[in-house]
Amino acid sequence: MDHPKEDVKHETDNITDDEPITVPGYDPNIESTRTESRKAILKADLYLLPFIVLCFCFLQxxxxNISNALTSTFAADLHINNSHINLAQTLFTVGFVITELPFNMISRYxxxxxxxxxxxxxxxxxxxSQIFVRNASGLYAIRFFIGALEGGYIPSFALYISKFYTHRELALRYAIFWASNSFAGILxxxxxxxxxxxxxxxxxxxWQWLFLIEGSLTCFLGVVMYFYLPHSAATPKHIFGKSYTIFTPREASILTTRVIKDDPTKGLRYGKPVLLAHILETFADWRLYGHLVAAFLSMVMISPMNTYAPSIIKSLGFTSLQANGLNSVGSACALVFSVSLAFSSDKLRERGVHIAVGYLWGAAGLLWLALAANGVDKxxxxxxxxxxxxxxxxxxxxxxxxxxxxxxxxxxxVALAAYVMSIQLANFPGNQLFRTQDAPRYRHGLIIAASCAIAAAVVILVWKVLYRLFDGKDQGVRVLSSVEVGNSRTEGSDKA
Known part of the structure; x- marks a missing residue:
């Protein structure tokens, strides 16, 4: 398709660089069959994604786990109520948000x-260490430090995953990554x-056994991660004087080359730090804000439902053990739904409508729970x-x-860190939605959360229209390489 001259100049300015691409494994002359490419991608799917999902499960x-602890004697033993729990979760979010961007920059470097x-x-x-908590003050402190230490984890892994896949393959892989929330809920x-x-x-x-065992397993998994994850597809891991690699040299070259050809900016920025100018440039980009606002509004429901879903289920007439078990069913359904939605998005090469469907699905559930008549079957x-x-x-x-x-x-x-920060910032209003006086149904908070999710769907659809009007008719960075090399084809491009 034809590009306006000014658009071409802007796009090529973004990707041209006098320095050659020196990423390990990159070979612009390599030719691979579709079978070879699929085999290399499958290897990344089987060797990397499951382990990353496992790590994310333990973050979740x-x-x-404080929500599970609440179905036991946790609140009574610490002499706390919903207000204390809400504040502790808010402080967790404060810690998470404070370290999100700096930790992601360190991780990138x-x-x-x-x-x-x-x-x-x-x-x-x-x-x-939460086993030693005895009062609200101790809970506030420890939840803050857990949140602070988890900052940067999600966007860093999102960037790591993007080393192995092209943009049009990322939605499904990110869905599997984010589905760790569902896996964690199931387990x-x-x-x-x-x-x-x-x-x-x-x-x-x-509840002390809960914190002790899960925390200890997290420590163990951190050690395993250090020795297991490769630096890149083509860079061997060195352990005690010996090296190993998951991919063969040819597989590594296929993976690396196809990703860089898909988005040349990844090759030009390889090994370079994120500078202050890049932070300012990112936040000056109008495209960022539709994603941030939609994510924020849609995720207001997350924190209160994660914290109180087992308690809500218990209040319907189930025992504590039944409530924790039944809470896993929704997570299993969420896993199937989120992966199916992402698969459809990648297959149809459409983003905006799929995102809106996900938001509205959650809103429908909130309204179902809030507006059901009193006395309805549990x-x-x-x-x-x-x-x-x-x-x-x-x-x-x-x-x-x-x-x-x-x-x-x-x-x-920076954009991914800001994106995850917007999700975490939604915890601030979310943590205040479910008040003790509204228990056990929390109708008021549920209706507010549903309204936010509906507003998020509106925002993302507006951004879809803006992309079509002002940003290359839905094309992403990946298409910029076609502009630079004079290729007017847009086949395989991502739609919005």
Whole structure:
């Protein structure tokens, strides 16, 4: 298709550089068959993604296990109520947001595979240290430090994943990555049942066993991560004087080359730090803000539902153990829904409508739970919980993939950090939605959260229109390489 002259100049300015691309494994002359490419991608899918998902699961365990603890004697033992829990969760978010951007910049510079294992080991220590908490003040302090140590984890891993996949393959992989929330929800309930049942063993309460075991496993996984994750597809890992690599030299070259050809800015920025000028340039980019606002509004529901869903289910007439078990069902449904939505988005090469569908699905569940008549069967109300959990966060991976495609590589670390920060900032109003006086249904908070999710869908659809009008008819950074080399074709380009 034809490009206006001024657009071509702007786009080529973004990607041209006098320096050659010197990324390990990059070979512009390599020719690979479709079978070879699929085999290399499958290897990344099988060797890297499952382990990354496992690591993310433990992040989710450690940030949400307080909800499982609340179904035991945790609140009574610490003499706290919903207001104290809400403040503790707010302080967790403050810590998370404060370190999000600087930790992501550090991780980008020294390597995700080197930096994140250290922070994971440290927050694992902080997690099991919660067994020593005796009052609200101690809870506030420890939740703040856990949040601070987890900052940068999500955008850093998102950038790490993008080393191995092209933009049009990212939505599904990001969905699998973000589906760790669902995996954690599926596993967290049964795990909590087992750990809480240890109440009284070794002189520890059930909630203390919960924090101790999950925190210790997090520390162990941090150590394993340090030795397992490769620096890149083509860079061997050196352990105790020996080196190993997951990919063969040809597989590494295929993966690296196809990613850089898809987005040349990744090659031009390889090994270079994020500068202050890049931060300012990113926040001056109008494209960023639709994604941030939509993410913020859609995620207001997350924190209160993660914290109180087991308690809401319990209030319907189920036991504590049943509530923790039933809470896993929504997570299993969310896993299927979010991955299916992302698969459809990649397959159809469409982003905006898919994101809006995810947001509206969650809003429908919130309204179902809030507006159901008093005295309705408990299983009908439980259905509203499950429907809400299916929609919560179901479109965030697609939104992140869309944002990634729209940002040049020097803006990408900042943009992804800002994106995750916007999600975390939603916890501030979210943590205040469910008040003790509104228990057990929390109708007022549910309606507010639903309204925010609907507004998020409107914002993302408006941004879809703006991209079509003012930003290359939905094309992302990946298409810029075609402009530079004089290729007028737009085949394979991402739609919005």
């Amino acid at each position: 365990f450690d940030r949400t 020294i390597g995700t595979e080197r930096f994140l294992p250290v922070t994971m080991f440290l927050w694992g220590i902080a997690t099991w 967290g309930g049964p795990l909590a049942i087992g750990l809480l049942s240890l109440n009284g063993r070794g002189g520890l309460k059930g 299983w009908i109300l439980y259905g509203g919980v499950v429907w809400t959990q299916m929609g919560m966060g179901s479109a965030q991976a697609i939104n992140a993939a869309w944002l990634t495609a729209k940002m040049e590589d020097h803006k990408r670390p």
